[in-house]
Amino acid sequence: MCFFKLLEPAGIAARSLQECLMIQLQREYPDEELANTIVASHFIPFAEKKWKALAKELSVSLKEIQMVFDLVQTLNPRPGAEYRQEKTSFVIPDAVIEVADGELTVLTHDDPLPKISFNATYYKQLSASGDEQVSRFLHEKVHDYQWILKSIEQRRETLTKVVMKIAEKQPLFFQKGPNYLKPMTMKEVAQELDIHESTVSRAVREKYVQTPAGTFELRSFFTSTIQTVADESTSSSTVKNAISLLIENENKQKPLSDQEIVEYLKNTDGMVVSRRTVAKYRDQLGIPSSSKRKRYE
CATH class of the missing domain: 1.10.10.60 (Homeodomain-like)
Structure with missing residues (x-):
């Protein structure tokens, strides 16, 4: 017997899913002859649910194969998963839609937006040097700073407009729940906001909104x-x-x-x-x- 068949938990370090399940069956259910035979020698047709041919070949009933299937379902196909540690990831919503007295209120969170600052003291010190090359460099950087600020503000405004449009077009979703989601496309929203469809796509990419029914990815509101x-x-x-x-x-x-x-x-x-x-x-x-x-x- 290979050494990994003795490891805990049963099935860890197996070379295939079939071997993983086989080890668990042999250790936990050694008396289940049919289950051990099927997993060891007929795994592919069993997994593909070609049960009628399998039942005929093994001279057993479909009900017996069903029982083997139910037994295999109790096994762990990923025994090493319990040793995997992942940090819990939290979604910070970019916007919040609240319902009060039947009215919808849209709030945006600025926390996810990048924060930038301008070092005025450093700028003044360099400006006082009188060097023309330094002055050109500073002028370019001030222009870049202003462009970034404008871009961030435009991004915030676009996101706010899109979320408000979603709230306007999907009131029943926020008042009654997900089953009342109406069909809505990015093209439709873009036309009503007089912006390009790709702008809407970029605005909602990897963005989330908190609603009375839970937190949803903004892209999920756009359906055919x-x-x-x-x-x-x-x-x-x-x-x-x-x-x-x-x-x-x-x-x-x-x-x-x-x-x-x-x-x-x-x-x-x-x-x-x-x-x-x-x-x-x-x-x-x-x-x-x-x-x-x-x-x-």
């Missing part, structure tokens, strides 16, 4: 439009939430196919989306296909 049967529109974020809810409450023995989700969204929520769109959103949510969500019990 999904048509509804009532000739209205909804946001892609709302559609994703609806898909998640449908799959969460589905019959796990007969999971919904992407086409069935399309029909449910149209008939129940009035959302008109294609099967391809549902598949794309499902992938973005990290949800596997219906064949891989199926349970055999």
